[in-house]
Amino acid sequence: MDGAILSYDDLRNAPDLDSLTARAAERGLTPGWIDREAPILYREPHTDFLPAHWKYAEARAAMDGAARLIGTDLAERRNLIMRNPIPGNDIATARTLICAYQTILPGEQAASHRHAPHALRVILDSDGAWSIVDGEKHPMLTGDIVLTPGGCWHGHGHDGAEQAYWFDGLDVPLVHLLEPMYVEGHPDGMEPVKRVVTESPYRFPMERTLRELDAASPDPEGHFDRRIRYETPQMPTIAITMHRMDNGFRGRPYRCTANSAFVVMQGSGRSVVDGTAIDWAYGDTFVSPSWKTAEHGAAEDAVLFQMSDEELMRWARYWRFEAID
Numbered sequence: 194m195d196g197a198i199l200s201y202d203d204l205r206n207a208p209d210l211d212s213l214t215a216r217a218a219e220r221g222l223t224p225g226w227i228d229r230e231a232p233i234l235y236r237e238p239h240t241d242f243l244p245a246h247w248k249y250a251e252a253r254a255a256m257d258g259a260a261r262l263i264g265t266d267l268a269e270r271r272n273l274i275m276r277n278p279i280p281g282n283d284i285a286t287a288r289t290l291i292c293a294y295q296t297i298l299p300g301e302q303a304a305s306h307r308h309a310p311h312a313l314r315v316i317l318d319s320d321g322a323w324s325i326v327d328g329e330k331h332p333m334l335t336g337d338i339v340l341t342p343g344g345c346w347h348g349h350g351h352d353g354a355e356q357a358y359w360f361d362g363l364d365v366p367l368v369h370l371l372e373p374m375y376v377e378g379h380p381d382g383m384e385p386v387k388r389v390v391t392e393s394p395y396r397f398p399m400e401r402t403l404r405e406l407d408a409a410s411p412d413p414e415g416h417f418d419r420r421i422r423y424e425t426p427q428m429p430t431i432a433i434t435m436h437r438m439d440n441g442f443r444g445r446p447y448r449c450t451a452n453s454a455f456v457v458m459q460g461s462g463r464s465v466v467d468g469t470a471i472d473w474a475y476g477d478t479f480v481s482p483s484w485k486t487a488e489h490g491a492a493e494d495a496v497l498f499q500m501s502d503e504e505l506m507r508w509a510r511y512w513r514f515e516a517i518d
């Protein structure tokens with residue numbers, strides 16, 4: 194015991210702070226009191242992620258090119274990822290989210306797999322595409338939202354006549370941070386169908402969205418028009434909020450700690466995020482990063498899908514929301 198107390202004199206008796214810092218560094222210790230290029234604490238929420246906008250018409254043209262040039266036999270998922278344009282970023286769309294557009298041709302199949310990330314789809318143009326989720330075949334029709342929570346087998350196919358397109362949203366960057374990633378292919382390639390379902394906790398059809406939005410009240414604070422939240426206990430890292438904004442609505446500016454991606458499901462309008470005006474139209478995706486001032490307005494009756502890490506922020510007690518007037 195005495196030996197333990199008496200040893201490490203090079204640290205205990207370091208002649209000056211620089212020597213102590215250098216000698217501590219050799220033991221894997223770094224002082225909390227030195228200035229750092231990336232400080233540990235800062236006064237308010239900060240992100241390098243940028244407001245960004247992807248036009249569906251452009252992405253759709255690129256998907257058409259991809260459909261001509263690569264098949265689902267070579268691309269397990271024929272998708273184009275929306276990369277946030279910050280230096281050094283590879284795939285993330287927002288801090289915790291990755292978004293992509295995906296297309297499938299009539300008769301094609303995208304084999305079943307399962308993985309740690311939670312995933313969802315917003316169906317932009319489809320009559321006849323489907324997903325098998327844990328053995329249940331779900332139709333994917335224009336306006337549907339289909340969930341494939343982490344760990345659920347899921348594969349896609351298309352029995353219709355026209356090429357189908359959808360939006361994919363996942364929490365991949367969060368999984369990369371926390372590191373529970375895995376992916377595995379289904380032993381049968383495409384998972385066999387146990388039954389066909391239309392009612393499912395994994396599918397929110399547009400009729401339901403519109404019906405529930407009709408019954409919702411406008412946001413009393415005026416930041417949003419009518420909103421509903423789809424509860425998704427199977428995928429607690431992703432919150433789904435559906436918005437309806439009447440023609441001419443203009444929301445009050447706000448900022449919050451959640452990172453969000455919005456997908457336009459009806460109509461058109463303008464959002465301003467951190468001073469950047471985003472004129473959105475059907476199928477477009479745009480990102481509102483954490484703590485950037487945002488406001489949303491509609492140029493015609495509009496429905497927006499929003500996925501965010503709000504529930505995760507609330508669970509972690511990191512949630513903050515404030516009006517900017």
Ligand SMILES: [Fe+2]
Pocket residue numbers: 306308312347
């Ligand atoms: Fe997947």
